[in-house]
Structure formats: structure tokens, C-alpha cells
Amino acid sequence: MKSILIAMLMAMTLPFGLATSARAGAGDVVVENAWSRASIGTSRPGAAYMDIRNAGDENVTLTGLRTDLAGMPEIHLTSTNEQGVSSMSPVGEIAIAPGETVALAPGGMHAMLMQLRRPMEEGETFPLTLLFSDGGEVTVEVPIRGIAARGPDD
Amino acid sequence: MRRRSFLGYGAAAFGVIGLTLIAGWWRVDGPGAPQAVGARPLPLTEMDFSLTDHEGRTVGPETLIGSPTIAFFGFTHCPDVCPTTLADISDWLDALGGDAEKLNVVFITVDPERDTVEAMAEYVDYFHPAIRGWTGTERQIARAVEGFRATYEKVPTDNGDYTMNHTASVFLFDALGRFVTTIDYHEPREFAVPKIRRAMNEEKAEGA
Ligand SMILES: [Cu+2]
Numbered sequence: 001m002k003s004i005l006i007a008m009l010m011a012m013t014l015p016f017g018l019a020t021s022a023r024a025g026a027g028d029v030v031v032e033n034a035w036s037r038a039s040i041g042t043s044r045p046g047a048a049y050m051d052i053r054n055a056g057d058e059n060v061t062l063t064g065l066r067t068d069l070a071g072m073p074e075i076h077l078t079s080t081n082e083q084g085v086s087s088m089s090p091v092g093e094i095a096i097a098p099g100e101t102v103a104l105a106p107g108g109m110h111a112m113l114m115q116l117r118r119p120m121e122e123g124e125t126f127p128l129t130l131l132f133s134d135g136g137e138v139t140v141e142v143p144i145r146g147i148a149a150r151g152p153d154d
Numbered sequence: 155m156r157r158r159s160f161l162g163y164g165a166a167a168f169g170v171i172g173l174t175l176i177a178g179w180w181r182v183d184g185p186g187a188p189q190a191v192g193a194r195p196l197p198l199t200e201m202d203f204s205l206t207d208h209e210g211r212t213v214g215p216e217t218l219i220g221s222p223t224i225a226f227f228g229f230t231h232c233p234d235v236c237p238t239t240l241a242d243i244s245d246w247l248d249a250l251g252g253d254a255e256k257l258n259v260v261f262i263t264v265d266p267e268r269d270t271v272e273a274m275a276e277y278v279d280y281f282h283p284a285i286r287g288w289t290g291t292e293r294q295i296a297r298a299v300e301g302f303r304a305t306y307e308k309v310p311t312d313n314g315d316y317t318m319n320h321t322a323s324v325f326l327f328d329a330l331g332r333f334v335t336t337i338d339y340h341e342p343r344e345f346a347v348p349k350i351r352r353a354m355n356e357e358k359a360e361g362a
Contacts, residue, residue: 037237040230040276047233072313078234080339085305086235086322090312106238107340113233114313147280148241 026136028056029096034128034142035152036113039120046070046113046120048128048142049104049152054096061133062094062102069126071115078108088112093133106150120144193303198223198331201301205262205290208275213288215301215331222334222353223258223327227304227320229265230277235322236261238340243324244282249347254284256354262288264306264320266295328356 034050046069054060065073075091091109096102104110111128113120120126125141132138143152201215218225224243228236240261247254261278263269266289269277274287289295299306304321311317322339326349334353337346 037233040280044231045233047237076234080322083305084321084323084336084338085319086339087309087319088234088317106234110234114311114315147237148244150238150241150245 025056025058025060025134026130026132026138028054028058029060029130029132029136029138030055031130031138031140033152034140035149036111036120036126036142036144037149038122038144038147039116040147041119042116044116046116048111048113049106050111050140050142051101051103052096052130053101054098057098059098060096060136062096062130063133064131065111066129066131066137067113067126069117069120069128070113071117073128074112074114075104076110076112078110122146195302195304195325195327195333197333198327201298203290203294203297203301205288205294205298206271208271208278208287208289210271213286218258218260218327219331220329221256221258222329222350222356223260223331224324224350224353225258225260225262225302225327226322226324227262227264227299227302227306228322229263229318229320230269230273231265232318235339239322239324240278240281240285242340242343242346243285246343246346246350247282247284249343250350253354254282257284257350258286259284260286260288262295262298264295264299264318265308266290266292326350326353328353330356332356 030053032051032053034048036046036048039046052062062075065075067073075094076088077091078086078088080086094102102109122144124144126144127139128142129137129139198215198218204212204214207213226239226243228239230236243259247257247259259282263274269289271289274289278285278287302321302325306318306320309317309319324337326334326337328334334356335349337349
């Protein structure tokens with residue numbers, strides 16, 4: 001029953017993601033290797049990672065995120081100073097030149113999912129929409145891996 | 155009545171001045187002071203703190219003497235650095251195979267307000283079984299952080315919540331409790347595992 005529901009949800013969201021590639025600019029953005037970690041309940045923020053590639057020949061600017069999973073999704077950068085102290089801060093806009101790939105990966109940037117509306121369950125997916133300055137949007141289905149996952153497939 | 159309220163104000167004023175002084179000390183000379191680059195943690199034998207592990211046992215630096223130790227600071231509401239470090243450590247322990255049993259591996263929270271013994275137990279359960287979660291009072295955590303010459307700071311976030319900045323390096327000690335080296339945040343396995351092996355062989359080499 002549950003798997004039928006997931007299949008239906010995916011059938012509804014997948015074409016949506018493809019349909020948004022109508023415009024030039026954001027329309028030429030390809031998102032690959034997306035993954036996230038499962039959460040324990042909803043009190044702790046989640047994080048998602050992916051490669052965002054500009055396959056077109058115009059500059060694009062990523063301005064924000066949207067998802068029904070979290071009340072406050074934001075792109076963050078983790079930085080570690082020379083004393084080894086790590087801190088996290090919102091990144092703001094990210095310009096991606098033609099042919100360039102911006103990686104959200106552990107040790108660098110992540111999509112921070114604050115105010116989770118439901119727990120992130122291992123094995124499920126959630127839709128995450130990337131918003132661009134030209135008004136274009138790209139939606140990806142992000143697989144949820146285990147809490148101890150280290151990448152999209154290990 | 156009047157006099158008492160004056161006294162009250164006086165005490166409050168003194169309290170504020172006192173807190174300001176303490177806050178100043180904390181940042182300039184105290185545990186909140188920025189550490190000089192390369193400040194070495196104390197040997198475990200010279201540290202002094204008492205915490206509770208995720209199974210409710212009383213633990214401290216003395217618990218770690220006798221086996222080599224991997225220790226690091228974090229908090230369970232940390233979405234990126236801490237699960238990455240815990241997953242990396244789990245991966246290194248897997249690479250060490252059976253030798254992983256000879257190590258103490260401790261994850262010490264810098265967020266005791268949210269990281270109760272139960273929260274730590276629930277969280278560490280998802281990683282390598284050798285990893286122990288330690289928590290305790292605000293004061294004892296501060297003493298532990300100071301002994302490691304590490305730092306942490308509570309930072310409010312836009313949504314009225316808070317996050318913690320903290321030292322993300324992984325500390326290695328030999329079986330005698332002497333500091334060996336650190337592994338940087340997200341350092342690749344091919345550098346990390348030999349460092350752990352070094353910490354494991356340190357006192358063997360000396361005994362030989
Ligand atoms: Cu973040």
C-alpha cells in the first residue's frame with residue numbers, strides 16, 4: 001500500500017520536475033547525485049547534498065530553495081577556521097557560470113532543512129525545488145539515506 | 155521597603171558588573187578565548203572532568219587510560235559536521251576491523267541542554283557500536299573542552315533556534331593518555347587511518 005502511494009507521489013512529482021525546464025538559463029540546470037540523511041523525529045534540522053550543473057551557455061543564479069518537507073530550507077556553508085572550529089552560515093545567492101558545477105557536499109555547502117514538517121525516513125524521497133533569479137525552477141526528488149550515510153551511494 | 159529595593163538594585167548592579175567581568179574573562183583568558191594555533195590538548199591524565207555516558211555510567215578522562223582514544227566534540231542537532239564526522243569515524247573503524255575493539259571512541263556533546271543521556275543513546279546507536287556518547291552539566295562540559303584546548307559557542311539562528319560552533323577536529327591519544335595528533339574535519343580515510351594506527355602503536359614502540 002505504502003509503495004503504491006510512493007509510486008503515485010513520484011508519478012505526480014517527476015514530470016513536474018521535467019516540465020520546469022521550459023526556460024533557457026535555469027532550464028539548462030541539471031541536478032545530479034542528490035542525497036540526504038534520515039532524521040530522528042522532526043526536532044533536529046536535516047541536510048541534503050547534490051551537484052548542480054549549469055549545462056547551458058548563460059549564467060544562472062541560485063537564489064533559494066523550496067520544499068514541503070521543511071519550513072525553512074536554506075543553503076549553508078560550513079567553514080572551519082585555522083583553529084579547527086567549524087561554523088555554519090547561510091550562503092545567499094550562488095552564481096553558476098556555463099559549464100560549471102556547484103557541489104553541495106559534506107565539508108562544504110549543504111541544503112539545510114530547518115523546521116522539518118515530518119521525519120525524514122530512510123528509503124523514501126522528498127521533492128526539493130531550486131529557485132533561480134530568472135524565475136526558473138528545478139525540482140529534484142532527493143533520496144533519503146541512513147543517518148550514517150557518507151554519500152549518494154555508500 | 156524602599157531601602158531594600160535600593161539594596162536590590164545595588165545587588166543587581168553588582169551582579170551585572172560581575173557577569174560582564176566574567177564574560178570578559180571567558181572571552182579573553184577563559185575557555186572562550188581563541189586558542190593559539192597549535193595549542194596542544196593536555197594529557198588525559200592531567201584533565202579533570204566528570205560526565206555521563208549514553209548508558210548512564212559516570213565517566214571521565216581516567217576512563218580512557220589503558221587504551222588509545224579517539225575523541226571529538228559535537229552535538230546531535232548538528233546537520234552536517236557531526237553526522238559527517240561520526241560517519242567518517244565509523245568508516246575508519248570499519249577499516250581497522252577487529253583492532254577497533256582496542257580503542258576508546260568518544261563523542262562529547264557541547265550542547266548538554268538538548269543532548270540528554272537519552273538523546274545521546276538514541277543518536278550514537280546509528281553509528282559504529284564502538285562510539286560512546288558523553289554528556290553532562292554545562293560546567294563539566296566546559297572543563298572537558300578546556301582540557302582538550304577546544305572551543306565552543308552557542309549561536310542563535312534566524313528562526314529563534316540556536317546552533318553550536320565547535321572544534322571539529324578529532325583528537326587522538328595513546329594508551330597512556332598522551333596526546334598524539336588530530337585528524338581534521340572530513341580528512342580522507344587514507345590519512346586518518348594511519349594516524350589512528352600511530353596512536354595505537356605509540357606506547358608499544360616505547361615498551362619495546
Ligand atoms: Cu546548516
